[in-house]
Amino acid sequence: MPKKVVNTGSALGPYSSAVVAGDTCYVAGTGGFVPGTTRLVEGGIEAEIRQTMKNLESTITQAGFRLRDVVSTTCYLRDIEHWPLLNDVYSGYFGHEPPARAAVVVGDMPAGANIEITCVAWRGKDD
Secondary structure, three states: OOOEEEOOOOOOOOOOOEEEEOOEEEEEEEOOEOOOOOOEOOOOHHHHHHHHHHHHHHHHHHOOOOHHHEEEEEEEEOOHHHHHHHHHHHHHHHOOOOOEEEEEEOOOOHHHOOEEEEEEEEOOOOO
């Protein structure tokens, strides 16, 4: 089965926004960019987290998956103080059975972003 590539127009380098290989979708780091651009949303960290989650959902959908197919995420934050806000927004997207998750605090990110999330989604045979 050939791989499927998804490009959202927000990549800051030579990479795809997502790649589907068989029943698995690998989503590159997704940030709080205005859709189709490399410009971060305005409005502070909460707006950036909310846009990041919207962009992640949009990328997954373009790849032919749903958020409930996400099995693992990695969240990169510039400031650990944003952790509670991330949890509040994140839980609204993943509900009662959230994916496995890791979080990493980093010193800097491209475009001055405060958050980036990458994920892996898997579509089981019974879906």
